[in-house]
Amino acid sequence: MVEKSHSAGFWPSLYEPFRGLGSRVADWFAPASEASVDEGGYRIRMELPGVAEKDIKVSLDDGVVTVTGEKQSSREETGETWYFSEREYxxxxxxxxxxxxxxxxxxxxxxxxxxxxxxxxxxxxxESGCGTEIPIAKG
Incomplete structure (x- = not known):
């Protein structure tokens, strides 16, 4: 068991909520996906609501399919006495x-x-299912 030092004051506890923030932010922007296979081939589905087709790039390099893009959405509402705005980038x-x-x-x-x-x-x-036969040269 590891105990916190009382002599360290409140500073270590203040930063505790921010530990691992980078990985949580990366998870937030990683779109949900699923991969499946059937007799005809492989299928990858990825949820990209609000992402325009022009902002998505699909590439294949050395046997790896990579999907990159950028999400840019905003919503604004106004009323007589209020204003509300949400933006996701x-x-x-x-x-x-x-x-x-x-x-x-x-x-x-x-x-x-x-x-x-x-x-x-x-x-x-x-067709043969066993590969290709390689001839042996006489030496």
Missing amino acids: GSFSRSFRLPPDADGKAVKAELKDGVLTIGVGKKAPS
Whole structure:
């Protein structure tokens, strides 16, 4: 058991709520996602409500699909005696490593109703199923 020193005063306790703030902020901007697979290929769905298509970039590099973007939304309401404004801004990035049988040439992305769906096809299995025979040279 570790005890706090009473001689340290109130300063250590004052900063306690801010520990780990960076990771919590990163989680706040990381959009919720799910990945699935079926016979036809792999599918990644990501919730991006309020994010415009022009603010989203989907890329494939070395077997990793990366989705980056920036959320910019605001809401304002006014009344006779009141004013209310909410704004959300922030960048995000999520990466997904694809399995070896994913076909990087068969990738499609669609944004509909605030949900980004990325489909990745599968490579056709080799006909023999046992690989390629390599001839042996005589030495």
